[in-house]
Amino acid sequence: MKNITTPEKTTQELENDVTAKQIKFIDLYCSKYGELSATECAIRAGYSITSAYQRAHELLNPKTNPATAQIIHDRLMGNMEVWNLNKEKHMANLCRIQEAAKEKGQYGVVAKCEELKGKVQGFYVERNLNLNAEVSAEDSKERIRRMYDRDEYEEYAKAEIEAIFGPEPTKEEREATRKAKAKKKKQDEELMREMEKYQEDRKRERDRKYGLKSS
DSSP states (O other), X not given: XXXXXXXXXXXXXXXXXXXXXXXXXXXXXXXXXXXXXXXXXXXXXXXXXXXXXXXXXXXXXXXXXXXXXXXXXXXXXHHHHHHOOOHHHHHHHHHHHHHHHHHTTOHHHHHHHHHHHHHHTTOOXXXXXXXXXXXXXXXXXXXXXXXXXXXXXXXXXHHXXXXXXXXXXXXXXXXXXXXXXXXXXXXHHHHHHHHHHXXXXXXXXXXXXXTOOOX
């Protein structure tokens, strides 16, 4: 990556020129790089939902915000060595995080690390379904309209659904499925909060250790 602004100031000096909200965006964008979109980072940093997309675009643009763009560039360059993982280093990192989480009683993080270790070693097979369409969505709709009337297509769609998912569930089965989904969603949200808290705690510990400014 090339220097995008060729500033006369150092990264530390540039950070003194930006606002607290901009620093929060920079921290989120760099620490969650590839995990959160720039818009999501802007929202979490405190920008309005209605303007977050535009604010994120501006903060990443060296023409409109050279300081923030350069700080992000410098931080990402510094992280490149960390991201250049091989299998052994990845496993070592997971083991280290797992042990640290175990000491703090963060067993959701421990379980997630164990799952990820299994995936690294090929214990799980994830299936991805890729659908390649050679016609546009509007073309597909037009073909369906020529082939069926509404009642016929409803019957066809119902038959396809039953072929994939089985017979239509009863009211009790639907309610049980709804409750199971709600429970799973709650568990996932709790685990995500626990993971985020753990990452924030680790960042604060690193900042204290190396004398860095926390967001």
